[in-house]
Amino acid sequence: MSDYPSPNSAEMSLLEYIEKCDSYSEIIQSSDVLVSVDSEIPPWIVYLLMCNAYEHGDVRLIRECVEFGQKSIVIGGGIGIIATVLSQVSRRDTTVIEANPYLLNRLSHTASLNDVNFQIVYGAVKAGVRQGMTKFHISKEFWASSLRKDTWQSTSTIDVPVVDLELLLMDDYDVAFFDIEGEEAKIFDAIELPSGLKTIFVEIHKPIIGEKAMAKVMNKLWQQGYRLVDSEAFTFCWKR
Structure with a gap:
């Protein structure tokens, strides 16, 4: 692993x-994406953003594997880095599913800063469930929030709406990016990806789900006709 x-x-x-401020707000550029940083974001994430190291592997994969004009969806939007890069490359609006309500305004702000548009859908995707509400665990580190009871540094649990991903994916998407903090271990067993979805990126959280579950995810994607074309760290790009 490089330093x-x-x-x-x-x-x-x-x-x-x-480090000296209890409260601050700045706009910085990270991987050619403008993003707002403030006292709610852990300093070490700010450091990674400033060094162009935050999700830098994901950014590279998108820029090399996504084409102009393709329609994209992000499942797990975070602060909007991935969705912004997808919009920059494709020159199209990007749909973003995000379950953490505290990130919704950040997503909108990131889109505004970069003159792109997100279609934001509030809620979580959950294997085998297509409607209703589900428990979502908020982490002190925003990126680690998840459906898992063992969510790292969990500070609270809230109810969020379930998003019918299978129905949403029928809307002629070309590209999907999955960053769902361990739910990838089950989601591809529960849905059949539409034939028009040609490129998918999946962050497989091996430290959370384990090696056997990781292999299961990869086998399930192979069974659906995808082939692995590139990867960096825990993010894999598949095409069919």
Whole structure:
């Protein structure tokens, strides 16, 4: 694994400023994406953003594997880095499913900063469930929030609506990006991906789900006609 780059003098100044402030808000550029950082984001994530190291592997995969004009959906939107890059590459609006209500305004802000449009759908995808409500565990580290009871550094549990992913995917998407914090271990058993969905990216959280579950995910995608074309860290790109 390569080392993360060292912050330059301007980045070091901002990190030092962050450490001294109880409250702050700044706009920075990370992997050619403008993003708002503030005291709600852990300083080490701010560091990764400033060094172009936050989701940098995912960004590379998208820029190399997605084409102009393709219609994309992101399942697990986070702060909007992935959805922004998809919109930049495709020059189309991107649909974003996000279960953490505290990230919805951040997603909208990131889209606005980068002059792209997101169609934001609030809720969680859950294997074998297509409607109703489900428990969602909020983590102190926003990116780790999930459906899992063992969610890392969980601070609270809320009820969120279930999104009918199978129905939503029927809307002629070409590309889907899955970052669902362990639910990938079960979701591909529960849905049949539509034939028009040619490219998928899946972050397989092996430290959470284990190697056998990871192999199961990969086998299920092979069974649905996908072939692995590239990967970086825990994110894999599949095409058919």
